[in-house]
Amino acid sequence: MQISYRNTHYDIPEKYDEAHSRFWQRLSKPGSWWNAEQRIDIAREVRNANSCTTCELVKKALSPNAVDTPHKSVSALDPLVVEVVHRITRDQNRLSKTWYESVLARGLSDAQYVEIVGTVAAMVSIDSFCLALALPANALPKPVSGEPTQYRPTTACESEAWVPLIPADENINAESDLWPKGKTGYVIQAMSLVPDEVRTLSDLSATHYLPMHAVGSPTAQGEFLDRQQIELVASRVSALNQCYY
Amino acid sequence: MSSLALEKEVNLKVILEGSSTTENSRIDNSKLLSAFAEAIVGCDIGEIEDTRNALVAVMGIPAMIEAAGVASNFQRMVRIAESTGIPLGGLQEFSSDVRNELNLDKFLKQKTNL
Numbered sequence: 001m002q003i004s005y006r007n008t009h010y011d012i013p014e015k016y017d018e019a020h021s022r023f024w025q026r027l028s029k030p031g032s033w034w035n036a037e038q039r040i041d042i043a044r045e046v047r048n049a050n051s052c053t054t055c056e057l058v059k060k061a062l063s064p065n066a067v068d069t070p071h072k073s074v075s076a077l078d079p080l081v082v083e084v085v086h087r088i089t090r091d092q093n094r095l096s097k098t099w100y101e102s103v104l105a106r107g108l109s110d111a112q113y114v115e116i117v118g119t120v121a122a123m124v125s126i127d128s129f130c131l132a133l134a135l136p137a138n139a140l141p142k143p144v145s146g147e148p149t150q151y152r153p154t155t156a157c158e159s160e161a162w163v164p165l166i167p168a169d170e171n172i173n174a175e176s177d178l179w180p181k182g183k184t185g186y187v188i189q190a191m192s193l194v195p196d197e198v199r200t201l202s203d204l205s206a207t208h209y210l211p212m213h214a215v216g217s218p219t220a221q222g223e224f225l226d227r228q229q230i231e232l233v234a235s236r237v238s239a240l241n242q243c244y245y
Numbered sequence: 246m247s248s249l250a251l252e253k254e255v256n257l258k259v260i261l262e263g264s265s266t267t268e269n270s271r272i273d274n275s276k277l278l279s280a281f282a283e284a285i286v287g288c289d290i291g292e293i294e295d296t297r298n299a300l301v302a303v304m305g306i307p308a309m310i311e312a313a314g315v316a317s318n319f320q321r322m323v324r325i326a327e328s329t330g331i332p333l334g335g336l337q338e339f340s341s342d343v344r345n346e347l348n349l350d351k352f353l354k355q356k357t358n359l
Contacts, residue, residue, distance in 0.1 A: 010306050016314070050288070058299065092327040100330065117328045125321035132269045132285045132293060133312035162330030186331035201325070210317035224308035225315070233312050234259040236282040237319035245326035245333065 001028060001141040008135055016129070019207035020138070023122050023200055028141035031119075032194045033112040035050045036143035039150045041075035042085055042116055043140055046123040049089040058087070064094050080106050084113065088120045093242040100162045110163055111152055111193050118197030125204060156193045166192040178202075181214065187245065188212065209234070274304055278312055285316045 003020040005012040027043060030036050049055050054071045058064045064087070070079055071086045084103055087095060103113060130137055151160055155170040166175060166189060169182040178198045191197035202212050209230070214220040222230050238245070259270035264280035272278075277300045284292035300309045 010310060012310055014340040088324055088328045092324045095328050095330075097330055100328075114329070117325060120328075121324045122320040124324060125317045128285055128317035129313055131288065131290075132281075132292065132297070132317060133288075133310065134297075136344070144344055160332040163356075165287050165333045186334045187326055188329075190325050190329040190331045191280045193316075201321075204321065205318060208314040220259050222311050222315075224305070224311045225278075226273070229274070229278055230315050232259065232270070233278050233282045233315045234322075236263055237286055237316050238323055239260050240283060240286040240321040241265075241320075241327075243326060245331065 001025065001139075003138050004116075005135065008133070010133060012133065015207050019203055020126050020129075022203060023126065024138065024141050026200060027119070027122075029144045030146040030148045032113050032196060033109065033115045033148050034119075034145065035148055038077065038081075039115075039119055040140050040143050041077045042081070043123045045073065045076050045077060045082055045085040046120050047137065048072065048091050048126065049086040052086055052090070055090040057087050058091050062100075064091055080108060081116065084108065085115055085120055088117060089124060096218065097162050114163055114191050114193045116196060118191050118194060118200060122200055122204060125208065129208070146222045151195075153192065153195055159189075161186065161190060163190070164193050167187045274300075277303055281309070281312055282316045285313070286320070 001024050003017055003024055005017050014105065027039055028036055031039050032043065052072045054067060054069045057067045057069060061067050071082045073079065073082045076212060080103065104110060106185050127137055153166055153175050155166050155172060156164045157167065168184050168189065171178045171181060175195050178192060188198060191201065205212060210220050218227065221227050256268050256270045258268045259266045259275050259279060262268065263283055264276045281300050282294040284296045294297065297309055300312065
């Protein structure tokens with residue numbers, strides 16, 4: 001399914017159509033740990049979280065743990081998966097290692113969790129872009145049948161992060177394309193337990209922000225914004241989200 | 246970092262205070278860009294429209310679209326960082342001055358105490 005922003009109010013560069021279409025195609029297919037129907041349901045729950053009354057209660061509560069009402073669901077996903085999707089979408093700055101460990105204890109695998117993170121993050125980004133430009137949200141794709149690959153990179157291991165990840169200098173063989181060996185940062189490695197999530201991260205970042213190889217270069221610019229303006233917008237969004245990173 | 250490399254001093258308070266700041270950020274159109282970013286994070290359709298139109302009037306449509314792209318990119322990045330619990334790593338030392346000035350470590354402390 002192709003996404004097109006051609007007949008819209010603004011002359012949006014085609015790079016956005018292309019990158020968003022690539023993610024939509026990925027979304028429509030089985031991933032590493034979820035089948036296509038489940039992946040699209042995760043996307044559906046991202047949108048549903050915005051009107052979830054339990055999410056509102058969680059956000060207003062002094063502690064997110066004080067609310068034990070199930071999240072309102074519009075999918076066939078297990079309530080635990082719905083909780084994970086909604087919390088990452090709506091209350092991400094109050095996620096904790098204790099909560100993550102409770103999610104694993106309740107039956108989700110670390111790799112299933114990482115694939116959810118990648119899907120939620122991409123959906124939030126694409127939907128935010130549409131919201132910003134007064135575009136309707138893109139219709140979700142139709143699922144392609146098939147089973148998840150259950151691919152887990154052999155070099156992924158426990159780390160200082162909550163989730164296992166591939167060490168900076170061990171992205172070998174099938175993962176050699178993820179970053180230049182030894183030259184990366186935790187934010188790139190974060191989802192490397194599911195390598196396709198890193199590939200989507202790189203693809204969307206290159207379109208929306210800067211190519212990964214250019215981020216570290218202080219002279220890298222946007223086409224219409226200078227670097228200070230770009231970093232101002234990025235930092236302001238991070239600060240409003242109360243992000244420690 | 247980029248500002249230092251370009252030998253341009255900017256006022257970092259605008260990152261925390263945004264469009265309401267009374268400070269001079271020394272970044273062109275910083276209030277308009279901040280206001281647009283704030284509206285996007287707030288998901289307020291009316292505010293988004295107002296700030297988008299204001300930005301277009303001064304900087305033009307291509308710059309507004311680029312700002313929308315960056316803002317929506319970081320709506321994603323914050324969720325990746327927050328939900329995987331990645332450490333700062335080399336970023337800690339590299340950004341310590343900026344982190345201190347903006348008191349960013351308070352967010353890390355809040356998260357650790359949950």
